Amino acid sequence: MKNYFKKSIYLIVVAASFATHAGSFEDFFRAVRGDNASGVRNLIQRGFDPNTRDEHGQTGLLIALREPSPKVIKVLIEAPQTDVDIASPKDETPLMLAAIKGQQDVVDQLLKRDAAVNKTGWTPLHYAATSGQIAIMKTLLENFAFIDAQSPNGTTPLMMAAMYGSNDAVKLLLDEGADTTMKNQLGMTAVDFANKANRSEAASMIAAAANARANAPKAVPKDGKW
Numbered sequence: 001m002k003n004y005f006k007k008s009i010y011l012i013v014v015a016a017s018f019a020t021h022a023g024s025f026e027d028f029f030r031a032v033r034g035d036n037a038s039g040v041r042n043l044i045q046r047g048f049d050p051n052t053r054d055e056h057g058q059t060g061l062l063i064a065l066r067e068p069s070p071k072v073i074k075v076l077i078e079a080p081q082t083d084v085d086i087a088s089p090k091d092e093t094p095l096m097l098a099a100i101k102g103q104q105d106v107v108d109q110l111l112k113r114d115a116a117v118n119k120t121g122w123t124p125l126h127y128a129a130t131s132g133q134i135a136i137m138k139t140l141l142e143n144f145a146f147i148d149a150q151s152p153n154g155t156t157p158l159m160m161a162a163m164y165g166s167n168d169a170v171k172l173l174l175d176e177g178a179d180t181t182m183k184n185q186l187g188m189t190a191v192d193f194a195n196k197a198n199r200s201e202a203a204s205m206i207a208a209a210a211n212a213r214a215n216a217p218k219a220v221p222k223d224g225k226w
Contacts, residue, residue: 024048032060035069040076050082057089065097065106077109084115091121099136100127107136111143123149129157129173132166137173147178154184162194162202170194170202180210 028048031039040060044050050060061082064072076082077094087093095115098106107124111117117124117140125145128136137157141147148156158178161169170190174180183189188196191210194203 025052028052028060029054029063032063032069032072033067035064035067035071037071037075040072041079044075044079044081050076050079051086059086059088061086061094062088062092062097065094065101065103068101068103073106074109077106077113082113084110084113093119093124095124096122096127099124099133099140100131102131102133102136104133104135104139107139111139117143117145118149122151123157125149125157126151126155126160129161129169130164132161132169134166134168134172137169141176147173147176148182150182150184153186154182156182156184156190158182158190158206159184159188159193162190162199162206163197167199167201167205170205174205174209180206180213 024043024046025048028040028043028050030036031043040050053059054063058066061073061076061084063069064076077084084094093116095107095110095117098110123145125137125140125147126149128140148158150156156178158170158173158180159182161173178190180190189206191203191206194200194206
């Protein structure tokens with residue numbers, strides 16, 4: 001009887017704990033979508049893990065960036081418990097989302113938390129170049145973003161800028177030394193991307209840069225020494 005009583009108490013405690021967690025789960029994501037910063041902060045202080053994923057595999061920070069919920073974004077980035085590099089099921093990180101949306105302040109906040117500038121596959125620089133976010137592109141490059149990063153199909157930031165971004169984005173990448181000769185898995189160069197999108201000015205800029213580099217005088221040793 002004594003063991004039965006102990007077992008019953010244990011089951012009651014477990015059930016109560018499960019119910020509390022389930023309630024917190026719903027409260028957390030409701031607060032995130034409603035930009036309820038105090039609600040999110042209180043739940044984290046009570047022990048709720050801000051890295052919890054919802055039924056679609058999204059964390060609170062990723063959802064806040066998509067909504068957007070600016071007050072919650074700030075709370076989550078400032079919370080030391082938050083892993084700012086957790087990606088979505090599509091491998092999009094918070095820094096990538098902030099980059100493509102042009103959210104410079106969020107990019108700066110994430111970088112202060114040491115968010116990864118470089119990663120395998122699509123990168124924040126790809127995303128910033130795609131939407132022509134010049135200031136963010138400069139910030140990422142200043143933080144050692146790999147300028148010729150290749151996506152899973154071999155696409156570089158220059159290719160994305162050539163097809164979807166702006167001429168200023170193309171110019172920035174060229175000025176910073178982006179490789180104009182690289183090809184993706186389909187054998188397409190950045191010029192091909194620009195031509196496919198009927199962006200003649202971008203294509204001309206890339207072709208001119210490629211030609212200038214090809215015809216640049218080669219460095220030679222002086223008196224047999226470098």
